[in-house]
Amino acid sequence: MLDPKEKVAFDDLVTQLRSTDPAFCRRMQRMSTPKPRLYTTAAVALWILAPLCVIFGGWTGALIAAICCAYGFRLYNKRNGNAPQPAWWVATPRFKPSGPR
Numbered sequence: 154m155l156d157p158k159e160k161v162a163f164d165d166l167v168t169q170l171r172s173t174d175p176a177f178c179r180r181m182q183r184m185s186t187p188k189p190r191l192y193t194t195a196a197v198a199l200w201i202l203a204p205l206c207v208i209f210g211g212w213t214g215a216l217i218a219a220i221c222c223a224y225g226f227r228l229y230n231k232r233n234g235n236a237p238q239p240a241w242w243v244a245t246p247r248f249k250p251s252g253p254r
Contacts, residue, residue: 192232199225 155163171178203218203225210217 189232192228196225196229196232199228 199221203221206214206218206221208214
């Protein structure tokens with residue numbers, strides 16, 4: 154938790170970074186957004202791998218196949234899941250400063 158003075162200083166630094174280097178900020182924003190094509194591809198690969206594990210792995214392969222299917226479903230649901238959260242460097246106010254007291 155930042156002190157209000159430190160938060161203001163941090164917000165100023167973030168604002169200055171955004172104005173001086175917008176390309177860097179775009180790259181950082183891209184890193185924090187979900188990658189639906191990657192998640193879908195990984196889920197399909199896991200689902201294709203699952204029957205092979207059962208065929209060649211016996212009971213251990215069945216366990217691995219179950220884990221592969223479960224994680225594939227998790228990835229598939231994650232691809233269009235929650236709206237992307239703001240990146241860690243984005244300073245979002247958690248409180249509304251009140252006027253003079």
